[in-house]
Amino acid sequence: MIVMKFGGSSVANAERIRHVAEIVKSQITEKPILVLSAMGDTTDHLLSAADLALREGVVSIDKVEKLHRNTIQELNLEAAILEEVDPLLAELQTLLTGISLIRELTVKTRDYLVSFGERLSVRITAAYFNSIGIKALAVDAWHAGFLSDSNFTSAELDEESWDRIPEALRPLIEKGIMPVITGFIAKDRQGCITTLGRGGSDLSATMIASAMNAAEVQVWKDVDGILTSDPRIVKAAKPVETVTYDEAAELAYFGAQVLHPRAMQPCIKTGTPVRVKNSYNPAAPGTRIIGTIDKKTGPVRAITSRKNVTLVDIVSTRMVGQYGFLAGVFATFAEHKLSVDMVATSEVSVSLTLDAANDLGKLKQDLSKISSVEIKTGKAIVTIIGDVRRSSEILQRAFGVCVLLGIQVQMVSQGASKVNISFIVDDIQAGEVVTALHSCFFEPLDKKI
Ligand code: ASP
Ligand code: MG
16 A cells, blocks of 8 residues: 655646546555645635735635635536535635634634645545546545644644554555545644644655555655755756655755655654655656665765854853853743754854844843854855765865865854754855755766866
8 A cells, every 4th residue: 555645736726636646546556545735825825814814804715715616617526526615615714704803813723724725625636536436535634543732833643643543544445445635634632623834744644654554655746856956046956866764854954845844753663665756747756765775875965055044153261161051052042932053062162053034132132141142144054965974075075165166164063863964154155055066966077076
């Protein structure tokens, strides 16, 4: 058995859904379980509708309603599905009316609201499969065994889900029915709808695949897999053939927005292989994500960058031989609710990075009480994801590139076991550095520095 997950752009309209059906049909003997996102940009449209209701008291589900009704019509599903879709759209309208009246939108209500996207897409797609002779059933995540905590908008799945999911799905599969399950959503113990964070349907899919012991989970997107770099920065970016779970998770955190950052967690437990595929180009092999890579490959898997970073440089001779100094520094960041990304320390200094969006005046005042502080804006983090066992080779080549470009690296960090090497350069240099690193590590030999 396999799990096939299709993201929003893969089920964006009637034509795309027909195309998904072709892809599924070609692998029907593998007994697929489907996991779907909301159609197209429905999640964003729902959030905008909520915003409009909240701010202006205006209730409008036009965009969402039109997309789903048109799709139903184009797929000739009126008779089969309107009975199910009409009450959902009515419930959505009522909910927005409620928001417009009380002018309040809690995170709990937000999750309830966005859940309509996935609930609609699975119903329409399952009905289409039935209409072409493939027995399918739309299943809301909570009927597929998904139980989460009550951390609305970013819920964690409960351990119990591991047993509940196979209990819920096995009977369907034994009857030869293909489950079509809502990604992204779950319910907590109180029965309230939760979501797993934006892009969370990846996690839904990997969770089902791991809990069901599936042979593979295919994550169908609109790109040819995980790329070696951001194609908007590096024209020569190309799909990576194989990465490890760790590398994929690092990539998700460091800006390659291909997979949900937590999506690898269930697979790490069970070793279930993941394949990222392009529904617009099914013939492309995609990227395979597995536990360890035996085959000899280059030392680097991908290079990413994140702009708009602020560097905080803290220097104090009081650090020498002391304990508790770093605790004090981090406590100050915690008090200001600032999330630190990169850290590098020496005996007398600690440098860290933050997102630039924060106002740091007050932080600087507080830190100045224990040390001298310098705040530098307009920085970028360049991250190389690669084989940590070859870190010296990676560092040598990467810094060779910086020397040639005449660029001074301003801070460096590399974890002990982790596969990422990050360093700070000026914002305006990031594109140039990433492009040059990419050509050094990925482009043909004659171009190598
Ligand atoms: N529909 C949700 C989102 O747009 C979940 C997902 O697509 O994975 O974030
Ligand atoms: Mg989406």
